[in-house]
Amino acid sequence: xxxxxxxxxxxxxxxxxxxxxxxxxxxCLLAExxxxxxxxxxxxxxxxxxxxxKFRDKLHHVLTRHEQGATHAAQxxxxxxxxxxVAMATSGPGATNLxxxxxxxxxxxxxxxCITGQVPRHLLGSDAFQETxxxxxxTPVTKWNYQITHAEEIPEIIAKxxxxxxxxxxxxxxxxxxxxxxxxxxxxxxxxxxGIRSYKPVPKADDFxxxxxAKAINQAKKPLIVWGQGIILxxxxxELKALVEKAGIPAAWTILGASALPSEHPxxxxxxxxxxxxxxxxxTNECDVLIALGMRFDDRVTGNLDTYAKxxxxxxxxxDPAEIDKNVKADVAVLGDVKESLERLLPMIDKNEHKExxxxxxxxxxxxxxxxxxxxxxxxxxxxxxxxxxEEINKASGQEAVIVSDVGQHQMIACRYxxxxxxxxNITSGGLGTMGFALPAAIGAKMGAPDRDVVAVIGDGGYxxxxxxxxxxxxTGVPVKIVVLNNNFLGMVRQWxxxxxxxxxxxTELTNPDFVTIAKGYHIEAxxxxxxxxxxxxxxxxxxxxxxxxxxVCVEKEDNxxxxxxxxxxxxxxxxx
Amino acid sequence: xxxxxxxxxSVYTENKLGLLNRISGIFLKRHISISSLNVSGxxxxxVMRFVIVVHTTETWVKRIVGQIEKQIEVIRAYxxxxxxxxxxxxxxxxxxxxxxxxxxxxxxxxxxxHAEIVTVSPEFFVLSKSGRRDEIEALYDRFKPYGxxxxxxxxRISVTxxxxxxxxxxxxxxx
Numbered sequence: 001x002x003x004x005x006x007x008x009x010x011x012x013x014x015x016x017x018x019x020x021x022x023x024x025x026x027x028c029l030l031a032e033x034x035x036x037x038x039x040x041x042x043x044x045x046x047x048x049x050x051x052x053x054k055f056r057d058k059l060h061h062v063l064t065r066h067e068q069g070a071t072h073a074a075q076x077x078x079x080x081x082x083x084x085x086v087a088m089a090t091s092g093p094g095a096t097n098l099x100x101x102x103x104x105x106x107x108x109x110x111x112x113x114c115i116t117g118q119v120p121r122h123l124l125g126s127d128a129f130q131e132t133x134x135x136x137x138x139t140p141v142t143k144w145n146y147q148i149t150h151a152e153e154i155p156e157i158i159a160k161x162x163x164x165x166x167x168x169x170x171x172x173x174x175x176x177x178x179x180x181x182x183x184x185x186x187x188x189x190x191x192x193x194x195g196i197r198s199y200k201p202v203p204k205a206d207d208f209x210x211x212x213x214a215k216a217i218n219q220a221k222k223p224l225i226v227w228g229q230g231i232i233l234x235x236x237x238x239e240l241k242a243l244v245e246k247a248g249i250p251a252a253w254t255i256l257g258a259s260a261l262p263s264e265h266p267x268x269x270x271x272x273x274x275x276x277x278x279x280x281x282x283x284t285n286e287c288d289v290l291i292a293l294g295m296r297f298d299d300r301v302t303g304n305l306d307t308y309a310k311x312x313x314x315x316x317x318x319x320d321p322a323e324i325d326k327n328v329k330a331d332v333a334v335l336g337d338v339k340e341s342l343e344r345l346l347p348m349i350d351k352n353e354h355k356e357x358x359x360x361x362x363x364x365x366x367x368x369x370x371x372x373x374x375x376x377x378x379x380x381x382x383x384x385x386x387x388x389x390x391e392e393i394n395k396a397s398g399q400e401a402v403i404v405s406d407v408g409q410h411q412m413i414a415c416r417y418x419x420x421x422x423x424x425x426n427i428t429s430g431g432l433g434t435m436g437f438a439l440p441a442a443i444g445a446k447m448g449a450p451d452r453d454v455v456a457v458i459g460d461g462g463y464x465x466x467x468x469x470x471x472x473x474x475x476t477g478v479p480v481k482i483v484v485l486n487n488n489f490l491g492m493v494r495q496w497x498x499x500x501x502x503x504x505x506x507x508t509e510l511t512n513p514d515f516v517t518i519a520k521g522y523h524i525e526a527x528x529x530x531x532x533x534x535x536x537x538x539x540x541x542x543x544x545x546x547x548x549x550x551x552x553v554c555v556e557k558e559d560n561x562x563x564x565x566x567x568x569x570x571x572x573x574x575x576x577x
Numbered sequence: 578x579x580x581x582x583x584x585x586x587s588v589y590t591e592n593k594l595g596l597l598n599r600i601s602g603i604f605l606k607r608h609i610s611i612s613s614l615n616v617s618g619x620x621x622x623x624v625m626r627f628v629i630v631v632h633t634t635e636t637w638v639k640r641i642v643g644q645i646e647k648q649i650e651v652i653r654a655y656x657x658x659x660x661x662x663x664x665x666x667x668x669x670x671x672x673x674x675x676x677x678x679x680x681x682x683x684x685x686x687x688x689x690x691h692a693e694i695v696t697v698s699p700e701f702f703v704l705s706k707s708g709r710r711d712e713i714e715a716l717y718d719r720f721k722p723y724g725x726x727x728x729x730x731x732x733r734i735s736v737t738x739x740x741x742x743x744x745x746x747x748x749x750x751x752x
Contacts (some may be wrong), residue, residue, distance in 0.1 A: 135595055138600045144649045145595070164649055197750040198591050198652040322643030 021151030022047035022182040025115065026055045028158035031190045034086050036060045036077060036447055038070035042090025043130060045117025047182035062447070065468035067094050069440035071101020072466070075110045076444030078401055079427045082235070084165050085112040085444065087513045091119055092130030093177070096137065100434055102172045103141040105416070107431030108256060109233060110171035112536040113161045120180040121149040126564055134176050143171030151184035155191070168201025169320045170233060203321060203346065205336030207311035212332045213291075213315045214348035220289035222357045223249045224280070225311075226301075228271055229256035229430075230294015230319060230338050237261065237423045239342035240293065246346065248353035250361050252280035254295050256430040260360075260418035263399065269361040273301040274565045278372075278574060279364030281565060284309050285572040286360070294338045297327040298431065307570035317341050371576040372562050375479075377417065383556030384532055386413040386485045392535055393455055393483070394419045396543040401453040401481075402427060402445050406438035406462035409491035412561045414457045424449075436465030441473055442480045453481065453543065458484040460512050467518070473548050474522040481542050482524075482550045484515055487557045495560045519550035530554040579634040583612070584656045584736050586642060588627035589619060589743045591650040600627065600651075604642045609633055617730035621744060624652065628725075630733050653743050657735075668713045669695070670704040670720060671727035677702070680723055690716050699728055708734030722734060 019027075025048055029037070037059055041049040052061050059249045064070040067089040074085030085105075089098055095116040105112045119128040134532035135147045144164045146157050154177070161173040217223060231240050237260050244251045244261065250269040251261060261268050270277030272284065284290065290312040295301070305327060316323075317338050324333045334341050376387030390413055393401065403415040404427040411428055420426060427445050429437040442456035463484050473480060494508040519526035525547060529538045537551065542549045565574045579619035597616065604611050608729055612630040631638060638656045645654040674697065676683050687694070692706040706716050713730060 136598060139595065139599050140606060147594075196649060197747060197752070199649045320647070322640070322647050324643075326640060326643070 009061070010087045013185050017187050018185045019188050020047065020051075021154050021177065021186060022051045023183050024149040024151065024154045024186060024188050025158065025177070025182070026051045026059065027188060028155055028190060029086065030058060031084070031192070032158070032162045034059065036062060037086045037088055038062045038064055038077070038444065039088030040064060040067050040070060040090070040094060040209040042094045042117065044091035044179050045088060045094070045115075045182070046118055047179065047524065048088070048115070048117065048177070062443070062472065064440060066466065067097035068100050068436065069466055069469045069472065071098050071105070071112070071114065072437050072440035073433075073444035073447075073472075074112050074114075075101060075105055075437075076404060076427055076441030077448035078110050078112055078444075079448075080092065080424050080445045081440075081448035082424065083111070084162055085110070087112065087114045088116070089114070090117045090130065091134070092132045094130075095132055095134035098174070099137060099141060100432075101176065102138055104429055104432040104437065105172035106141045106143065107537070108429065109170050110172065111165040112172040113165050114172065114174045115172045116174065116176045117182070118147065118176045118178045122180070124149075124178070134174065138174045141172070144175050145174040145176070147176040147178070148181050149178045149452045151181045151186035154181065154186070155188065158316070159191060159193040160196065163196070164199070176357055202319060202337050203335040205334050205341040209332055209334045209439050210341065211344050211348065213317075213334055214345055216289050216313050216315055216332060217249070217291065218352070221354070222286035222287045223247065223289040223291060223354065224283060225249050225251035225291045225293060226254065226280070226284075226295060227251060227257045227260060227293040228254040228295025230317075231257055231260040232423055234294060234319070235339040236294070236342055238341035239339055239346065241265070241345055243342055243349065245325065245522055246351055247349050248358075249291065250280075250354070250358050252277070254298070254301055254430075255426075255428060256413050257295065258415055258426035260423050262421050263419040267358070270365075271416060272571070273298075274303070275416065275561050275563065277365070278368035278563050278576060281362040281563070281571040281574045282288045282364055283360060285311065285570065287312050289313045289315065291315045292328075293342075294319070296320075296323045299327070302327060302362045303565045303569055303571040303573075307572070341386070350417070368563065368576065376413070381556070383559075384530070384535065384553060385559060386410050386534075386555050387417050389483065389485060389535065389539070389553050389555070390414055390417040390457070392539040393457075395541070396539045397453055397455070401425070401455045401543075402449060404438045404442040404454060404456045406426065406456075407433045407435045408459045408462060409487075409495065409559070410459045410485040412492075435462035438468045439482065440469045440472070442482070443469060443478050443514070446478050446480045455483060457483050457485065459491060460484055460488060460510055460515075461490040463515070470519060470522040470524060473524060479546060479548050481545070482519075482548070484550070484552045485555050486512065486552055487555050487559070488512060488517070489557060491559075492561070494558070498558070498560070499566075516550070517550045524548045524550050526550040526552070528552040528554065579636055581634050583630060583659055584635070584638040585659070585662050586627070586631065586638065586654060586656045586661070587735070587737065587741060588629065588645055588654040589621070589652040589741070590625045590627065591652070592623060592625050593639070593650045595678055596648065599648050600645055603641060604631070607637070607641065609637065613732040615734050617734070619743075621626055621747065624743070625751065628732065628734055643688065646697050652739040653741070653746055655737070655741055657737050661739065662735040662737050664709070664733050665707050666710060666713060666731050666733050667705060667707045668717070668728065668730040670716070670725055671701050672704065672707070672720065673724065673726060674700055674702050676723050681725060686716070686719050690719075692716065
């Protein structure tokens with residue numbers, strides 16, 4: 001029954017309005033525009049799954065092979081589409097398996113609503129079968145959570161959940177629903193949430209601060225923009241581009257900001273942070289005005305805070321007041337929605353260019369190219385590098401693919417070398433660094449952006465953390481492309497062991513299974529490449545395939561990722577080797 | 578090094594199950610211990626007021642207040658130094674009634690302390706003393722040699738000398 005007819009009929013015959021809590025959940029999800037749910041059934045959420053069965057033509061439920069996979073898939077879906085991702089699980093272990101995904105979504109500001117079943121209200125606190133205090137457990141890793149124990153609460157709470165997840169700085173919300181509340185009947189009506197009196201999601205940017213920011217930008221001789229995911233979450237890609245071009249400011253990005261400005265834009269000077277580009281890292285400590293847009297000065301971005309951009313006037317455009325002065329003291333803080341702030345800022349900005357200053361970035365790039373990039377992308381040695389694989393993907397995809405990376409060396413290489421034309425193209429676990437993220441996230445990403453090619457780039461370690469999601473790919477037929485860069489090592493940890501622990505490779509070498517056979521076991525077309533000569537054709541075949549495709553590339557075992565800002569060092573002490 | 582001192586954090590919130598857990602978790606995550614915590618109603622109907630005392634630096638208290646304010650049901654949070662607030666704690670002393678007759682000093686201590694006698698029974702009497710921590714501790718030290726059957730002290734409650742315009746914030750929302 002459609003929500004509208006339900007309401008209409010309800011007026012005439014109020015008794016027909018009575019529906020179960022579980023059915024109410026369906027109507028709430030539809031009212032919020034949900035079309036896809038990732039989840040895993042179990043005892044305490046069975047009434048809701050029973051309704052999902054009845055609503056299967058309107059709500060596409062994707063059965064993942066583990067609840068963690070459901071959360072990452074929901075994240076992937078949310079990150080490419082800009083919509084709220086939805087995951088479901090039963091009580092107890094089902095619920096606790098969501099925790100990693102919740103923590104990941106919390107630190108990376110991903111809008112997600114998780115719904116868990118819970119034991120009936122009368123059994124709460126009795127240590128009933130599959131009872132766990134998921135509200136208590138998830139509190140530190142959710143933007144908001146709530147336990148529903150009566151069916152009547154369902155519409156209001158789910159409306160709030162979606163509003164909170166997507167508004168302001170987005171984040172994950174968990175709603176725990178006791179089984180009795182799913183069975184109980186209730187009078188249903190739905191009003192979307194438009195505000196909560198104790199919650200102010202978007203502060204209004206202050207005119208004076210905007211004026212001060214404009215003045216600083218106009219007077220700057222060596223300005224540098226560092227933008228983060230806030231640009232993407234705030235739909236401010238055009239405003240960023242307009243500012244960069246009007247004021248002629250070199251612009252660098254954090255890992256989660258990647259793709260908001262096309263990779264080949266002449267003022268895009270690359271990635272900041274631990275394995276970012278040489279120029280933007282070194283020149284962070286030479287710029288006179290640092291314009292931070294929708295980013296939070298993560299420690300992987302700043303290195304040692306005592307020596308980070310001390311010479312610069314820092315302008316911080318940010319939606320979350322708690323981020324102001326948290327890590328880096330702002331000289332001018334512009335609190336608010338970054339799109340609106342930039343729209344108001346732009347008319348105050350003088351047209352300008354900074355040729356000599358931009359030249360400094362080009363010089364640093366040349367240095368980095370000679371010492372690092374050339375060897376990564378055009379190696380002269382026999383062994384395959386991760387970089388040349390990414391380069392082949394760039395060529396075969398026309399820089400149009402969504403790249404979903406996992407965590408570790410391959411992630412840094414993918415983020416450094418993948419080229420993007422469109423925003424929302426780089427999906428990765430930034431803040432939490434969750435190995436196992438990419439395979440399920442790629443499933444969600446492909447469903448959230450069905451017209452785009454989605455390529456998961458994963459290391460052999462992280463791949464095996466959620467490898468069971470191959471089953472989800474097989475069952476749904478979702479055509480994701482999976483590239484495993486296999487060096488038989490937990491490469492990033494091994495690199496640190498080599499550099500900082502005297503090459504004591506404690507528990508980092510992996511004896512791997514035959515990945516191709518495993519993929520074939522799930523009836524996924526699979527290929528292995530270990531010679532340079534075979535790489536191009538294999539990548540092209542993968543990109544041309546209309547079905548899911550698995551490509552294993554055996555890469556050099558002990559390659560390192562450079563440049564590198566060693567932990568605790570200054571960004572300008574970044575090492576090229 | 579930035580100096581540590583006492584800060585009183587005042588938090589106005591909606592009355593929501595689990596919010597105490599959410600707020601205390603902010604301290605736990607940062608390995609900062611709470612010296613005192615009091616939750617009660619406030620001057621606004623239906624709005625709760627947390628009074629939390631921490632001994633830390635201003636940098637950290639600012640960060641903590643920022644994180645507290647981010648919580649959905651938190652209307653507003655403030656922090657103040659001791660100089661900016663009027664504050665006190667209340668303690669209850671349970672003492673054997675026999676001491677009233679056996680130890681002449683006890684009556685003098687009670688008189689001088691400005692403590693209130695809450696109840697008297699043949700076995701024990703209960704004194705209530707409100708004031709600053711040092712006043713309560715001084716009284717404790719005076720009773721201690723004679724024996725205290727039970728002692729308990731409340732968390733700090735405080736009001737600020739300056740304004741905390743929470744009513745205005747709530748009114749703004751309605752417009």
